[in-house]
Amino acid sequence: MCRFGESTGMSSVTREPSDSGSMSETARVRHGSGGPSPSLAVVEAIADLAGVEPADLSDEGVVLYEHVDPDALNAIVSGRSDADVDVSLTVAGYDVRVGPESAVARRSRE
Known part of the structure; x- marks a missing residue:
């Protein structure tokens, strides 16, 4: 499962530990506040x-x-100050989570 955390405001590819303990390559892109749409x-x-x-x-x-x-x-996802929204979906072999501040993608395990 991808984890949301601090972001630099730019896109970045990182390796993070997965639930199974193995390393998973993820990309995080911040959105909103002058950045791209979700x-x-x-x-x-x-x-x-x-x-x-x-x-x-x-x-x-x-x-x-x-x-x-x-x-x-x-x-x-955008402009939802009344709720903390977290959307998960699979797009062409990538698991994606979109939260209130960033989108995180990783290659699907399947």
Whole structure:
């Protein structure tokens, strides 16, 4: 399971311990407050793990809107001062968690 924590405000690929104790490569991208939208943060995080530019993800077979409505994701997560929202989904072989401040992606174990 990916864990949310401090972020530098930029995208980053890190290795973090998983629940099983093995190391898992994750990418974290902060969103909001002048940064990208939550859906764009998801795209940037997956692109970081795939080693491509976000615009080139479709060449890798990753198209976010085939898995989730980006506008709906943005509406659920953005500007929700009344609730702590945490959305989990799988996008083309990547496990993604989107919280109130960042999107975290990691390669799916399956």
